[in-house]
Amino acid sequence: MKLTDEERSNLDGTGGEPLRIATQVLVKLGDSYDAERLVPIASAHLVACSYQIAGEAGIDVYARLVEAGARVRVPTTLDPGSIDFVRWEAFKTPAHYAQRQLKIAELLQAMGVIPTWTCTPYYALNVPRFGQHVGWSESSAVAFVNSVIGARTNRLAAYVDLCAALVGKVPYFGLHLAENRRGQVLIDVAAQVGEHMQGEDFAALGYFIGGLVGDRIPVIRGVCDASVDQLKFLSAGAASTGSVALYHVVGITPEARTLDEAFQGGTWEDVLPFGRRELQDTQDRMSTFRAGKVDVVGLGCPHASIAQIEEYLRLLAGRRIHPHTELWVCMNDVVESVARQMGYIERLEAAGARIMTGTCLNDCPLDAWQFRHLVTDSAKFAYYTPTTVGSACHFTGTAQCIEASIRGYVGEGHDE
Numbered sequence: 434m435k436l437t438d439e440e441r442s443n444l445d446g447t448g449g450e451p452l453r454i455a456t457q458v459l460v461k462l463g464d465s466y467d468a469e470r471l472v473p474i475a476s477a478h479l480v481a482c483s484y485q486i487a488g489e490a491g492i493d494v495y496a497r498l499v500e501a502g503a504r505v506r507v508p509t510t511l512d513p514g515s516i517d518f519v520r521w522e523a524f525k526t527p528a529h530y531a532q533r534q535l536k537i538a539e540l541l542q543a544m545g546v547i548p549t550w551t552c553t554p555y556y557a558l559n560v561p562r563f564g565q566h567v568g569w570s571e572s573s574a575v576a577f578v579n580s581v582i583g584a585r586t587n588r589l590a591a592y593v594d595l596c597a598a599l600v601g602k603v604p605y606f607g608l609h610l611a612e613n614r615r616g617q618v619l620i621d622v623a624a625q626v627g628e629h630m631q632g633e634d635f636a637a638l639g640y641f642i643g644g645l646v647g648d649r650i651p652v653i654r655g656v657c658d659a660s661v662d663q664l665k666f667l668s669a670g671a672a673s674t675g676s677v678a679l680y681h682v683v684g685i686t687p688e689a690r691t692l693d694e695a696f697q698g699g700t701w702e703d704v705l706p707f708g709r710r711e712l713q714d715t716q717d718r719m720s721t722f723r724a725g726k727v728d729v730v731g732l733g734c735p736h737a738s739i740a741q742i743e744e745y746l747r748l749l750a751g752r753r754i755h756p757h758t759e760l761w762v763c764m765n766d767v768v769e770s771v772a773r774q775m776g777y778i779e780r781l782e783a784a785g786a787r788i789m790t791g792t793c794l795n796d797c798p799l800d801a802w803q804f805r806h807l808v809t810d811s812a813k814f815a816y817y818t819p820t821t822v823g824s825a826c827h828f829t830g831t832a833q834c835i836e837a838s839i840r841g842y843v844g845e846g847h848d849e
């Protein structure tokens with residue numbers, strides 16, 4: 434790789450040990466992908482900030498970096514941690530576990546990060562513009578920032594993201610190059626599906642695509658409209674079942690104003706039809722139980738927006754959730770603060786819901802709850818929570834999730 438004088442002096446250790454190690458990691462990564470140079474980034478987003486991911490080894494690494502004077506060089510936000518920093522006791526998190534997460538928070542903040550603790554940093558505090566290079570991890574956020582905003586990042590691994598933040602650069606390869614952002618697979622959405630898609634349909638579309646395209650770049654044709662929240666659902670689904678880091682939706686995302694632009698004048702390697710049958714088959718596959726008592730309904734994956742919270746309240750319509758069912762709504766601190774000022778948090782809590790910030794059902798220890806049956810509208814929760822929470826999962830629409838939280842059951846024959 435061609436290195437600048439400053440990068441060479443970083444490697445010599447002139448800027449201190451953290452900068453030397455971080456630069457070395459990035460240069461080795463770049464060399465292995467034949468990158469010609471490092472490129473400056475506008476921001477970083479870190480994933481190994483949760484105790485669940487970082488563990489004791491991460492605490493050891495962070496403590497050594499802080500002792501050696503490490504500081505991030507670009508605005509750097511954090512993915513969810515493993516506790517609700519305010520309500521961890523109410524969520525039955527063991528005290529020793531919470532203390533370890535708090536230790537990680539203390540160490541990362543000593544390095545100058547912005548403590549957002551969210552997978553939706555793009556709602557506030559870390560909003561890149563089109564075409565900017567960034568160094569992000571968190572699969573759903575990477576897919577969103579590449580596809581919906583048109584900023585450029587590879588899907589960074591834990592700790593490589595921190596190296597990017599410490600150096601303020603990433604190796605210039607992969608999705609940082611315009612020619613590598615060309616679509617490869619055409620997803621042909623049938624007109625009956627594409628004209629009236631709900632949030633759960635976008636989640637299922639993402640789940641379908643990720644499972645079939647792997648790390649290739651899909652171009653979706655036939656979707657008539659999509660809100661930012663619906664694209665967030667699509668991003669999370671595609672990045673869970675596959676390694677999709679960038680997709681295009683013709684007429685909607687910024688690098689796909691036309692089909693031709695999405696494929697950069699070329700053509701596709703494969704065509705995958707997505708009609709009513711594929712939609713139904715995918716939604717069926719996303720559930721591991723069809724009917725029964727519901728222990729917990731998980732909403733806000735990725736973290737909920739104000740518009741989604743308004744939708745939850747509209748669907749609740751003043752009703753209370755069932756006494757044997759939990760309704761957990763995950764969001765970030767910024768959204769919670771605004772929703773509180775709007776009276777929304779009080780109304781959700783009055784209905785019996787719990788607000789979870791700083792983490793999510795997938796990232797915090799839930800053994801004490803013994804959840805067996807989870808209902809969600811999120812493709813990512815549907816994909817991961819059977820393993821992380823250890824529960825069976827029923828995937829459905831947001832409206833049906835709210836109904837399940839009120840009835841305490843899904844399926845027929847249990848109305849009380």
Ligand code: F3S
Nearest residue numbers: 552734735736793795
């Ligand atoms: Fe975010 Fe947790 Fe879902 S990190 S994307 S709410 S699994």
